[in-house]
Amino acid sequence: MPGRWPGHRGVTASDYAQGVTRPTLTGTPDAVPTIELDELLDGGDLELIDRWLGQADVVQIADELSRLPRERRAVPFRLLGKDRALEVFELLDPSLQQELLEGLRDTNVRQLFEGLDPDDRARLTEEMPAKVARRLLAGLSPNERRLTSTLLGYAEDSAGRLMSPEVASLRAGMTAAQALDRLRGVGRSAETIYALPVTDDQRRLVGALGLRDLVLADPATPVSDLMDTTVFSARIDADQEEVSRLIREADLLALPIVDTEDRLVGIVTVDDAMEVLEEEETEDMARTGGAEPLRRPYLATSVLQLARSRIVWLLVFVMAGAVTVNVLAAFEGALQAAVTLTFFVPLVIGTAGNTGAQSATTVTRAVAVGEVRLSDLGSVVAREAETGLLLGAILGAIAFGPIALLVEPRIATVVSLTLLTACTFSALVGSTLPLAAKRIGIDPAVMSVPLITAIIDAAGLVTYFLIAIAVLGL
């Protein structure tokens, strides 16, 4: 029952989190080493574990559970009281929530499931096998089932899935006193009452009001005088990430969600937006590094899952790497004529690869936070080409001296010229590919470092040998 528990996620995201006293965060972290749940479980002393659970706060408990191997999570979770169990459960990753449910008895499962907010429940349901999900949904009270089913009807990653349908809204014709009265009636079950959408008789969004203004206003003032008539809102089919980013950019506590007829259907709160953004950033980070996102805490991920998240991009790289083999084979003559050329292959392609990775990560991030749009392609390319040229010139100049002295001036010329060319080219490719990906509707972060590296490696090698042949007259 939403509203019963002062949970962290939904109902009272806005109030202080409950939980027993947590040591105040201080400037000297790690000063007191905490005992970890894992060690207590090793000891096997249930009483000691119970005492730890009583002293820790819900965030700490959720943290510790996320670090345990799957089979060890059920015991400490069962030792939690019903209310705290729900609070901890709400803080866990959906993948861990599902695994925990599998280890619990049916009555406990039903209680937990019924206690969740409809939006959290919808997210958890996505993770479950369809059969289990149907059975659990069937066990809900009619009202909770209706709320959850509505959410599940919207597309994945849409605002509809993220929002809470339990929105406390006001009518424009009410007075401040009437509005506060209404909140006393519906306020307990609503997701938030701090940001209050105002609607007309057809439930169409016409304004919004913060609880602060309502509380501070003269009780007789009509809501229509207090409200802002100009509010941010999002359509139910809008992308979750965009919705979350708007909440962050405009510093909102919540964003009303409307249907195609502009009727209020729900609200997205800042805590859910933060979660979406954190997930999105973890995904981007993983993809930039050339791995698929894990979608679960690191320590709760098996070696097989880790390997699976990485193998695809490595295979792409190895396949593309076949091109470099062929390039080198094609220039076998040059290599045999001047074996010294080989010495600089890793240096040249490594530098090019790093320049490309720098451009790619910078541009990908700028696109992700909305600083760069598709229409900026021209100015991004110009900027990156100049930067690459500048970097290549600096590196080429620095490399020339030592190589000329220690190896040979002509080889130094080849390396320096290649650095100049390859850095420019890499910066261009590294910045263009993420934008090209966005253009065709792919997440720019998918243009990962390994893919860009593979392209740059081959191109860099060809450049290197062509310059060598020209300079050395091979």
Next chain:
Amino acid sequence: MPGRWPGHRGVTASDYAQGVTRPTLTGTPDAVPTIELDELLDGGDLELIDRWLGQADVVQIADELSRLPRERRAVPFRLLGKDRALEVFELLDPSLQQELLEGLRDTNVRQLFEGLDPDDRARLTEEMPAKVARRLLAGLSPNERRLTSTLLGYAEDSAGRLMSPEVASLRAGMTAAQALDRLRGVGRSAETIYALPVTDDQRRLVGALGLRDLVLADPATPVSDLMDTTVFSARIDADQEEVSRLIREADLLALPIVDTEDRLVGIVTVDDAMEVLEEEETEDMARTGGAEPLRRPYLATSVLQLARSRIVWLLVFVMAGAVTVNVLAAFEGALQAAVTLTFFVPLVIGTAGNTGAQSATTVTRAVAVGEVRLSDLGSVVAREAETGLLLGAILGAIAFGPIALLVEPRIATVVSLTLLTACTFSALVGSTLPLAAKRIGIDPAVMSVPLITAIIDAAGLVTYFLIAIAVLGL
């Protein structure tokens, strides 16, 4: 004057953002191409620009200003009314705020500066030359000056700099009605009134209460019955990132900040926490890609600044790359005996480099979001070694066939064995370096891809040639 303007950042972060109607976010983005301020400025029609500014919302205006070259920002900004100018100003990056101030006349500057919240003012002051900052601070009203100076007294990156000293707090002995009365008095100027710390007579934090519970309670109930006595809080010297992460993890609206004697001194709100986390993530992303963070929007960054952010790590790579040159020179004999070996150098070191980058980004992120701690070093290393071995085995097996068929079985053996060894080693190095960095107090993200690549390249080459000499009997 805080409280006068319903700004986005501070005062009423919690209320809906003001601003004229923004087109509702829909599921079909980019459908209507927006006219960009840049183009309007090209046209030079001030009336048209004025009309655009009247129609756009503050988030859009701030976005557009961030995309303009420095010298073009002053004109549209001056066309904004006083109140909207402050709202837009608050949404800008501190680096852009400072540049804008330089282009304005003294009276405007003083007005803007006085209108900011103390915490935003403190952040802006960091960016300014000390002389300008002193002059501006001297022009503030005594109360505003006192608030800002207090904040500036705390260490950079500490909670003290991030918090707002304008905190609305309650006393445990009040009734709900008295508490609401008090809020009507101080509520306008406070940073937030949605999360209310409760103190004793010595201003020591003893509990906390959400405005929701206060509004929904019987007016005669004492605050001490309504409040949670167990609240999250942070010391004034706590790290900003940790404070922000606690706010996100525990889904808080605000976190009370206390001094060493547990006395309430301020409050950090969720919007400021989101900003800190976004900045932190942009930094991590940049460092992972081997560049220093830009600290300003991409399009507002000059080519020189871009190059400067990247050159250091490239130089580190080139210096370290000298090792690979020496490794290859040392094995010149082997290279001349079997020139085919050269063909696979980019493939082998590239694969090793990518495996290392995957491990590094995964572990760095896991450390950043708190999933992995220093004490987990052992289990991380074991996990990554296994993953690397598994990946190396798969890639080695896949590479063997084609190379054996198209080149030579013995070369295929060398490449496969090297992939197996190098992937394991790379995953180990890639995962250990970030943790080692954290151990000695360096941001793990600084162990960037270029540095890890340089180490792995050299080690991979040595392995390759040692295996080649053994297998080929050179």
